[in-house]
Amino acid sequence: MEFFRIRGTIPFMRYSLILNAISAISFLIAVGFLVFRGLNLSIEFTGGTVMEVAYQEPAHLEQIREVIERQTAGEFQVQNFGTSRDVLIRLPLQTGFTSGQQAERVMEALRAQNPNVELRRVEFVGPQVGAELAQDGLLALLMVVIGIMVYLAFRFEWKFAVAAIIANLHDVILVVGMFSIFGWEFSLPVLAAVLAVLGYSVNESVIIFDRVREHFKKMRRASVVEVIDSAITATISRTIITHGCTLAMSLSMLFFGGPALHYFALALTIGILFGIYSSVFVAAAIAMYLGIKREDLVKPVKREDEQQIVP
Amino acid sequence: MGGFVNRYALWKYVVIVIALVLGAIYTLPNFYGESPAVQVSSGRQTVKVDAPLMARVETILSEAKIPHEAVYFDTIGTNSTVRMRFADTDTQLKAKDILQKALNPDAEDPAYVVALNLISNTPRWLVGLRALPMYLGLDLRGGVHFLLQVDMRAAIDKRLDTLTSDIRTLLREKNIRHAGINKTPTSIDIRFRDAEMRTRAQDLLRSQVPELALRETGSGDDLTLVGMLTPAAQRTIQDSALRQNISTLHNRVNELGVAEPVIQQQGADRIVVQLPGVQDVARAKQLLGRTATLEIRLVDQDAMAAGTPGALTVPQRDGQTIKQIPLKREIVVTGNQLNGASATLDQNQRPAVSVRLDEAGGRSMRTASRDNIGRLMAIVLYERGKGEAISVATIQGEFGNQFQITGNFTVQETADLALLIRSGSLAAPMEIIEERTIGPSLGAENIERGFRSTLYGFAAIAAFMIFYYRVFGLISVAALTVNLMLLIALLSLLQATLTLPGIAAIALTLGMAIDANVLINERVREELRNGRTPQQAIYEGYDKAWATIMDSNITTLIAGIALLTFGSGPVRGFAVVHVLGILTSIFSAVYVSRAMVNLYYGTRKKLPSISVGQVWKPGASGAR
Numbered sequence: 058m059e060f061f062r063i064r065g066t067i068p069f070m071r072y073s074l075i076l077n078a079i080s081a082i083s084f085l086i087a088v089g090f091l092v093f094r095g096l097n098l099s100i101e102f103t104g105g106t107v108m109e110v111a112y113q114e115p116a117h118l119e120q121i122r123e124v125i126e127r128q129t130a131g132e133f134q135v136q137n138f139g140t141s142r143d144v145l146i147r148l149p150l151q152t153g154f155t156s157g158q159q160a161e162r163v164m165e166a167l168r169a170q171n172p173n174v175e176l177r178r179v180e181f182v183g184p185q186v187g188a189e190l191a192q193d194g195l196l197a198l199l200m201v202v203i204g205i206m207v208y209l210a211f212r213f214e215w216k217f218a219v220a221a222i223i224a225n226l227h228d229v230i231l232v233v234g235m236f237s238i239f240g241w242e243f244s245l246p247v248l249a250a251v252l253a254v255l256g257y258s259v260n261e262s263v264i265i266f267d268r269v270r271e272h273f274k275k276m277r278r279a280s281v282v283e284v285i286d287s288a289i290t291a292t293i294s295r296t297i298i299t300h301g302c303t304l305a306m307s308l309s310m311l312f313f314g315g316p317a318l319h320y321f322a323l324a325l326t327i328g329i330l331f332g333i334y335s336s337v338f339v340a341a342a343i344a345m346y347l348g349i350k351r352e353d354l355v356k357p358v359k360r361e362d363e364q365q366i367v368p
Numbered sequence: 369m370g371g372f373v374n375r376y377a378l379w380k381y382v383v384i385v386i387a388l389v390l391g392a393i394y395t396l397p398n399f400y401g402e403s404p405a406v407q408v409s410s411g412r413q414t415v416k417v418d419a420p421l422m423a424r425v426e427t428i429l430s431e432a433k434i435p436h437e438a439v440y441f442d443t444i445g446t447n448s449t450v451r452m453r454f455a456d457t458d459t460q461l462k463a464k465d466i467l468q469k470a471l472n473p474d475a476e477d478p479a480y481v482v483a484l485n486l487i488s489n490t491p492r493w494l495v496g497l498r499a500l501p502m503y504l505g506l507d508l509r510g511g512v513h514f515l516l517q518v519d520m521r522a523a524i525d526k527r528l529d530t531l532t533s534d535i536r537t538l539l540r541e542k543n544i545r546h547a548g549i550n551k552t553p554t555s556i557d558i559r560f561r562d563a564e565m566r567t568r569a570q571d572l573l574r575s576q577v578p579e580l581a582l583r584e585t586g587s588g589d590d591l592t593l594v595g596m597l598t599p600a601a602q603r604t605i606q607d608s609a610l611r612q613n614i615s616t617l618h619n620r621v622n623e624l625g626v627a628e629p630v631i632q633q634q635g636a637d638r639i640v641v642q643l644p645g646v647q648d649v650a651r652a653k654q655l656l657g658r659t660a661t662l663e664i665r666l667v668d669q670d671a672m673a674a675g676t677p678g679a680l681t682v683p684q685r686d687g688q689t690i691k692q693i694p695l696k697r698e699i700v701v702t703g704n705q706l707n708g709a710s711a712t713l714d715q716n717q718r719p720a721v722s723v724r725l726d727e728a729g730g731r732s733m734r735t736a737s738r739d740n741i742g743r744l745m746a747i748v749l750y751e752r753g754k755g756e757a758i759s760v761a762t763i764q765g766e767f768g769n770q771f772q773i774t775g776n777f778t779v780q781e782t783a784d785l786a787l788l789i790r791s792g793s794l795a796a797p798m799e800i801i802e803e804r805t806i807g808p809s810l811g812a813e814n815i816e817r818g819f820r821s822t823l824y825g826f827a828a829i830a831a832f833m834i835f836y837y838r839v840f841g842l843i844s845v846a847a848l849t850v851n852l853m854l855l856i857a858l859l860s861l862l863q864a865t866l867t868l869p870g871i872a873a874i875a876l877t878l879g880m881a882i883d884a885n886v887l888i889n890e891r892v893r894e895e896l897r898n899g900r901t902p903q904q905a906i907y908e909g910y911d912k913a914w915a916t917i918m919d920s921n922i923t924t925l926i927a928g929i930a931l932l933t934f935g936s937g938p939v940r941g942f943a944v945v946h947v948l949g950i951l952t953s954i955f956s957a958v959y960v961s962r963a964m965v966n967l968y969y970g971t972r973k974k975l976p977s978i979s980v981g982q983v984w985k986p987g988a989s990g991a992r
Contacts, residue, residue, distance in 0.1 A: 101937070175807070176805070176807065177806075177807040177810045178804070178806050178807060178810055179804065180803065180805075181802060181803035181804075182801075182802050183517070183799075183800075183801030183802060185517075185801060186515065186801050189936075190936060193934045194934070194935075196934045197930050197931055197934035197935060200933070201926060201927045201930040201931075204926040204927075204929075204930060205923050205927070208922060209923070212919060245935075245936075245937055245938045245939050246869050246939070246942065248939060249869060249931060249935065249938065249943070252927055252931050253876065253924075253928075253931075253942075253946065255927055256924040256927025256928065257880060257924060257927075259924075259927075260880075260919075260920035260921070260923050260924050261920075263916070263919045263920050263923055264887070264916050264919075264920055267919060291894070294890060295886050295887055295890045298836070298890070299882065299883040299887075302829045302832065302833075302879055302883070303879035303883070304879075305825050305829055305832070305879065306822075306825035306829070306876060307825075307876070307879065309824045309828065309875070310821040310825070310872060312821075313817060313820045313824055314817050314818065314820075314872070315813065315814070315817040317507075317814060317817070317868055318817065318818070318821070318868065321869070321872055322872070325876065
């Protein structure tokens with residue numbers, strides 16, 4: 058069987074303008090949220106303490122909050138984590154308390170309230186570590202962007218490099234923007250997922266650009282738009298099958314991976330979905346707006362040969 | 369065209385078969401599981417773990433009639449251990465208690481560390497090939513992780529203190545008169561009244577104290593010699609402070625009885641401590657977090673008699689009462705000059721504490737004790753910036769790098785005091801700046817969840833690929849399985865730490881690796897659609913897909929390597945697996961799958977069709 062019985066060429070670029078307008082608007086919305094609301098950063102970035110405790114019966118969050126309120130200054134969070142018996146407690150950095158002393162005190166108080174509480178995990182991050190991690194994360198993002206652009210410029214042409222990076226930064230911003238809009242926790246694994254998505258969606262654009270180049274060689278008479286359309290048409294079945302497979306994995310992680318992998322898998326899932334869209338409609342369209350020509354990609358081999366003959 | 373065949377050269381098959389066999393061997397240890405074990409390792413620098421100890425352990429166990437399955441003696445680097453395997457955890461616990469009692473008659477000063485552990489059931493012949501199971505991170509096996517920041521400023525400050533008192537002694541010995549020595553946070557300023565003295569001092573210090581770079585300032589009769597630590601000296605101080613702290617941490621961790629502790633330098637001024645399996649976090653932290661440093665100073669007895677504070681005053685606890693002890697400015701010995709302290713008995717068989725110093729410490733102790741016989745000396749322990757005299761004793765005679773502290777001690781008290789002194793030999797204070805504790809049940813759950821999500825995702829992909837691409841799909845799934853195997857083999861071989869993000873990276877890598885096979889299969893279909901013969905379609909399909917596969921993998925690799933370089937913690941765990949996975953996937957998706965295709969189809973000269981699913985041609989109606 059074959060899913061994609063495509064007759065002729067699908068005129069993808071005909072929809073590019075309207076879709077790109079939508080992209081631009083959602084991009085701006087995401088940026089707006091990031092600027093004005095920011096991210097719900099995990100303690101890995103902000104510093105602080107996270108505790109995961111488990112009860113044998115569904116936990117009473119209100120009672121836990123009261124206990125903690127009595128001894129913690131500043132903002133803290135108490136929420137269920139995975140099941141109703143597991144509770145995640147986030148405590149802010151407090152001066153005067155080093156490392157996990159805070160967690161110990163909270164734990165003592167919780168035990169006094171209900172002896173059946175089990176401490177499953179404590180994480181404490183000092184303020185200087187958090188700042189370094191955030192810095193390293195941004196540096197990693199920058200290096201990925203530069204590395205990919207250099208490679209694409211070398212392998213294809215600068216217009217493609219610019220188009221691919223814009224398209225894929227658009228994915229990254231939208232994914233991170235979703236985290237901002239919904240207030241999902243942005244942790245180090247999420248950052249890893251976002252960077253992996255960046256590499257992954259560039260890969261998608263590369264495959265389409267590869268075809269564009271090939272079709273420029275084959276379709277000598279066709280216009281740029283026709284070439285792009287035919288290249289996307291030729292790769293669309295692969296695009297959907299491949300992403301379907303990757304999506305199967307990330308969904309599997311989302312559903313079976315438990316709370317520890319939840320946001321990581323969520324970032325991947327969203328990133329993959331945006332990746333498909335952006336490489337079909339955004340990357341190729343930007344390359345088109347930048348004015349790619351046949352000559353950019355197909356090296357005029359014969360003329361060079363002739364020049365060599367002429368003294 | 370019917371004669372076109374797809375064949376690989378023999379050497380390519382050989383390479384692939386070798387890779388598969390190696391992959392299988394190094395993946396194998398991961399399937400054997402683990403059994404409970406007890407591990408005996410050295411608790412002190414001077415105690416050696418060797419073959420006779422192995423025999424002793426065996427005798428102890430058989431005398432106590434504890435059945436054990438095997439006893440191993442292993443040496444990794446400079447660390448030797450004796451490990452024995454037991455059938456169940458009950459026997460394991462019993463054996464641990466008995467060994468603990470038999471090997472460490474003096475529980476306060478254990479010669480050996482007896483710890484519970486798990487041993488992989490991997491057969492010896494595999495272990496001989498260095499085939500070990502993957503090394504699981506703390507988030508998968510449970511335990512405690514600390515990141516400690518060493519306060520380097522304090523280390524430098526302390527060194528300046530010691531140098532100041534050295535200089536004072538030197539100048540006095542050579543009869544060089546000065547108008548005061550003053551220590552600032554970054555330098556030592558020595559004032560002089562006349563230039564001649566300054567020149568003499570400068571010559572002396574240049575040869576005796578090469579750590580300082582000297583500079584002259586001032587004029588007239590207010591001349592100053594400013595000594596600052598050279599950059600090289602600063603580096604040496606920081607390095608040795610870090611090393612000293614790491615070895616102190618080793619000793620402290622030994623007291624906890626952890627089977628495989630990791631204590632490593634990270635960056636210029638940080639130390640990572642990982643204690644797998646440790647659940648008593650409070651105790652671990654108490655031991656590690658004891659940010660104690662130690663100094664030996666003379667007691668300012670004039671001030672004591674007059675009841676005025678000395679250059680500095682510290683409390684001494686004696687039962688319920690607290691005495692204030694005024695101290696002299698000079699430090700005789702600092703914690704980093706301390707080599708060890710242990711409980712012992714003096715010549716009259718009374719409990720005492722024996723203290724050993726290094727050479728420099730011994731020298732200054734000799735001078736100080738010679739000049740101050742009959743006077744009081746205090747051992748001061750600093751914890752979180754606050755000093756406390758843990759011992760104030762009368763100097764009975766001149767002594768050097770080994771001396772005893774006696775008094776009305778009980779055995780227990782000498783053991784405690786020895787421990788306190790030992791724990792004070794941190795060269796610089798440390799602070800816990802990151803801490804992670806993962807319960808054992810959570811670790812097991814994380815493995816379970818990671819495994820399950822990979823399995824289900826893999827199953828979904830496999831089912832789809834076989835359904836959609838038929839024989840080519842089956843070959844793709846086989847190649848993906850090879851990819852998984854090679855990836856696990858590599859991780860086991862490199863003993864890279866596998867974390868939960870690492871498992872996620874395995875899943876993601878598999879999901880991405882299938883891309884190469886989809887590309888190939890789609891290309892083969894396309895070539896068939898364009899009217900190629902099956903053999904040609906295979907050839908062209910693989911050929912044309914190759915460039916695309918390389919491009920896409922290289923971009924992914926760039927992202928992976930950036931993550932690896934700049935990432936830390938969970939990001940690194942993810943990146944290691946991701947990068948390795950990209951490498952194995954190129955090999956398996958392109959070469960291994962091609963080898964299989966070639967073996968299955970390639971040699972047939974007349975190949976009417978290949979099974980790559982339905983190839984639909986526009987214009988023709990429906991199925992082919």
